[in-house]
Amino acid sequence: MNSLQFVDNEGEKTAEENYKKLTNEEERVIVFKGTEQPFTGLFNDNWRHGTYVCKRCGAKLYRSENKFEAGCGWPSFDDEIPGAVKRSPDPDGIRIEISCANCNAHLGHVFLGEGLTPKSVRHCVNSISMDFVPDEKQTH
Numbered sequence: 141m142n143s144l145q146f147v148d149n150e151g152e153k154t155a156e157e158n159y160k161k162l163t164n165e166e167e168r169v170i171v172f173k174g175t176e177q178p179f180t181g182l183f184n185d186n187w188r189h190g191t192y193v194c195k196r197c198g199a200k201l202y203r204s205e206n207k208f209e210a211g212c213g214w215p216s217f218d219d220e221i222p223g224a225v226k227r228s229p230d231p232d233g234i235r236i237e238i239s240c241a242n243c244n245a246h247l248g249h250v251f252l253g254e255g256l257t258p259k260s261v262r263h264c265v266n267s268i269s270m271d272f273v274p275d276e277k278q279t280h
């Protein structure tokens with residue numbers, strides 16, 4: 141459960157030293173707010189039970205229960221783990237950018253009022269911004 145010990149009692153610099161080293165493509169999306177090609181991401185068609193965590197810092201972001209098929213080509217969620225996702229205005233002036241509340245890694249965008257699920261929220265997230273931890277691996 142407590143996989144983020146390093147965040148609690150240490151300074152930001154130490155926490156950053158624990159960030160995963162990113163590949164060029166990961167960096168393009170996570171740091172420079174790029175977007176992966178639709179229908180190419182690792183988790184677009186992943187329907188296993190588990191938790192989606194930040195690729196860079198490991199913070200828990202989304203649960204599989206909130207993942208739904210939006211047909212847009214990116215993993216879509218209608219809710220986040222409370223407090224895990226930060227929303228901010230996208231520089232394009234239209235969309236709302238979402239990022240990891242812990243390390244500011246770019247995740248994607250959130251769209252409201254589309255009516256695709258009862259919550260009518262769609263977090264459109266780049267697979268490359270996340271790792272997936274299946275439930276069966278969290279029990280030991």
Ligand SMILES: [Zn+2]
Nearest residue numbers: 194197240243
């Ligand atoms: Zn993070």
